[in-house]
Amino acid sequence: MRSIHVEDIVKTVKEMCIEANHFLTKDVENALVNAHRNEKSPVGKQILDQLIENLDIAGEDMIPICQDTGMAVIFMEVGQEVQIEGGLLSDAINEGVRQGYVEGFLRKSVVKDPIIRENTKDNTPAVIHYNIVAGDKIKITVAPKGFGSENMSRVFMLKPADGIEGVKNAILTAVKDAGPNACPPMVVGVGVGGTFEKCALMAKEALTRPIDKRSEIPYVREMEEELLLKINKTGIGPGGLGGSTTALAVNINTYPTHIAGLPVAINICCHVNRHSVREI
């Protein structure tokens, strides 16, 4: 067994919340630069220009890329040979989020109850997903999720007879309905298969895959490439103001499912597709 103290978790999560909200990963930055080069609309080009300049300002002046610094979604891959010392793991993660959002000048966007809606004032609690894996390390992914795009996300419980065309239509429907609301250019995370909740979780996880990495499953890779082309022909464009860049990538994850079902979830993310990954 390898021991990891909760203080290391707190410190790491805190740093990752601040990092993710000020710096995008290189793949997303590169995709914006490529999109700028290829954009057909002059207004679209101007908006992509602003988005690239926005990233520079965010990093240099330590101003969050977007004022919606999100609800902190955290994926934990915990090696089964790890022993956590000094307290509860979930408490440590939430303490890291609290410190990151308070000390990092990030917006507190979480309300304690969905109906009563009183702000918790420190952006806790986080939404934490645990996975037990082999080994003696912990891999942490912090993915702050803004709600402009989250609100445009969908789950479709398709029938097996709907097949691959049904899946493609579901994805296109979600993207078109989202339109300018989801701050395009978007990154489209998709989960196909599993159960009702499993496909939604896969869609979220798909957003954390580098957007320049395609699926290793041949038919899924083809679907990702085909849908990206189709989405970029909708004309929605940067900011929804028309153009040829509506999405930067479509990332699809799949899982075995039931003989009676074909669940599909589409988790839409704006161009501020934030995530920070570390291993301890």
Added chain:
Amino acid sequence: MDLHITVPFDESTAKSLKSGDYVYLSGIIYTARDAAHKRMYETLEEGGELPFDITNNLIYYMGPSPAREGRPIGSAGPTTASRMDKYAPTLLDLGQRGMIGKGKRSEAVREAIVRNNAVYFAAVGGAGALLSKSIIKSEVIAYDDLGTEAIRKLEVKDFPVVVVIDSEGNNLYETAVKEYNEE
């Protein structure tokens, strides 16, 4: 067309703005989003008064991140406007000249814009760091308890927006998308 205009502005300026115009705003605007709109709406229903005179003013749908020392405001980009659709027609009928946000509006909002010679601008969603540079001053003037959702009076200089719905009801989200649709 690129235009520089001073805010607040009256009906005649609103009527001169056309869907698709790129506009730089300078002057005073006010922020309010979900919770502040709900409270203003309930205040009006109870026969009370709004916390500021909205005549000819623009409301920016925005809740900023906290300001670091020496800065007027943190990251400050627009939020999705459709969540304010329930409240916007009432405020426009009371003299509000327009709003800054992002995303689609309801037919009822479009009608209220036309009825009142108002305007709906979009700022670039997800460019909060860049947009914060056009904000010179920020002061909470009401509903302080709402935190980021409090009503703020902002002084802006060359704040970049695009006219989406103009006073004739033209909607850039519909026209521009058709222009680039290749399906």
